[in-house]
Amino acid sequence: DAKTTQPPSMDCAEGRAANLPCNHSTISGNEYVYWYRQIHSQGPQYIIHGLKNNETNEMASLIITEDRKSSTLILPHATLRDTAVYYCIVRVNYGGSQGNLIFGKGTKLSVKP
Amino acid sequence: SQTIHQWPATLVQPVGSPLSLECTVEGTSNPNLYWYRQAAGRGLQLLFYSVGIGQISSEVPQNLSASRPQDRQFILSSKKLLLSDSGFYLCAWNDLGGRTYNEQFFGPGTRLTVL
Numbered sequence: 001d002a003k004t005t006q007p008p009s010m011d012c013a014e015g016r017a018a019n020l021p022c023n024h025s026t027i028s029g030n031e032y033v034y035w036y037r038q039i040h041s042q043g044p045q046y047i048i049h050g051l052k053n054n055e056t057n058e059m060a061s062l063i064i065t066e067d068r069k070s071s072t073l074i075l076p077h078a079t080l081r082d083t084a085v086y087y088c089i090v091r092v093n094y095g096g097s098q099g100n101l102i103f104g105k106g107t108k109l110s111v112k113p
Numbered sequence: 114s115q116t117i118h119q120w121p122a123t124l125v126q127p128v129g130s131p132l133s134l135e136c137t138v139e140g141t142s143n144p145n146l147y148w149y150r151q152a153a154g155r156g157l158q159l160l161f162y163s164v165g166i167g168q169i170s171s172e173v174p175q176n177l178s179a180s181r182p183q184d185r186q187f188i189l190s191s192k193k194l195l196l197s198d199s200g201f202y203l204c205a206w207n208d209l210g211g212r213t214y215n216e217q218f219f220g221p222g223t224r225l226t227v228l
Contacts, residue, residue, distance in 0.1 A: 043203050043219025044157065087156075100147075100172070101217060103157035 003027065004088045006107045012082075014113050018075040022088030025069040030092050033064060034101070035073045037084040044087065044103070047073065078111045085109070115140035119204050119220040126227055132177075132191040134223050136204030139185065144206040146187040147217065148179055151201040163187060199227045 005023040012018040024033065034049040048055055048062045050071075055062045061074040075082055087106040116139045126132060138144055148160040159172045161179035169179050176195060180188045187204055204220040 038157075041201075041222070041224075043205070043222055044217075045219070046216040100159055100162060102159065103149075105156045 003031075003090050003102070004104055006086075006088050006104065008105065009108045009110070011110050011112060012075075012078045014080060014111055015077055018078040018082065018109055018111070020073040020075075020086050020088075020107050020109065021070065022073070023070045024088070024090050027068050027090050028092075031090045032092070033062065033068075033071050034089045034091060035060070035062065036087045036089065036101070036103075037082075038087070038106070039081075039084045047086075078109075080111050080113065083109060083111045115206075115218065117204060117206055117218060117220040119202075119223050121223060122221065123224045124226070126194050126225065128196055128227055129193050132189070132194050132198070132225070134189040134202055134204075134225075136187040136189075136220055137185055138206045141185070141206070141208055143184060144208055146181060147205040148187065148189050149203040149205065149219075151203065152197075153200065157203065161189070194227045196227050199225055201225075 003024055003026055032049050032051050035047040036044040037047055038044040048057055048060050050062045050064055052064055052068055062071060064071045085106040085108050087103050089101050091101060118137050120135055146163045149157045150160055151157050160177060161169055161171055163169050163181045166181055166184055177189060177191050202223045202225055205217040207217045
């Protein structure tokens with residue numbers, strides 16, 4: 001079972017920031033927070049990951065609370081092409097079955113013009 | 114650069130017929146390989162993963178099986194399909210120990226309809 005809880009859906013206006021929350025209250029000290037997204041009828045795409053510090057790359061920013069029990073993925077200027085299902089996943093960063101990605105139901109983000 | 118291929122892209126099969134889906138990866142060696150299934154309206158479910166030739170781990174018991182006859186080839190099979198096997202099948206890879214380990218790279222998928 002997924003170790004994360006996400007809202008099933010969110011809307012965002014084009015050009016505005018999209019803030020997608022994720023709860024992971026049972027996260028272990030060696031587990032990272034990963035975000036993937038899946039555009040309709042395509043395979044998932046990696047976005048970003050982090051352990052406890054905030055992270056930023058060309059796609060998004062990841063804000064992790066100090067107690068690591070929740071995080072927020074931020075798309076700073078959402079476009080229509082960002083419409084997708086966004087998955088928040090916690091996993092360890094080494095091999096074996098514990099390192100496998102376990103996908104929950106994610107948040108369906110709809111970016112509207 | 115690395116690429117991942119899956120075929121066929123779409124497949125319609127009758128109940129009770131056999132299944133063989135193929136996935137190949139180019140541009141890397143000894144990758145971890147994964148099979149996922151996404152049923153209509155549901156999340157991705159990990160079915161099998163492999164860390165090397167002939168090494169298969171099953172995550173969910175079912176009438177499907179997987180094989181890895183070559184380093185960069187991963188095959189998903191069934192002897193007799195069920196209606197519940199319909200879905201979107203995705204193959205993925207990553208590189209344990211390499212810089213790509215933090216990501217899994219997914220193929221284009223096979224949409225299977227069992228009638």
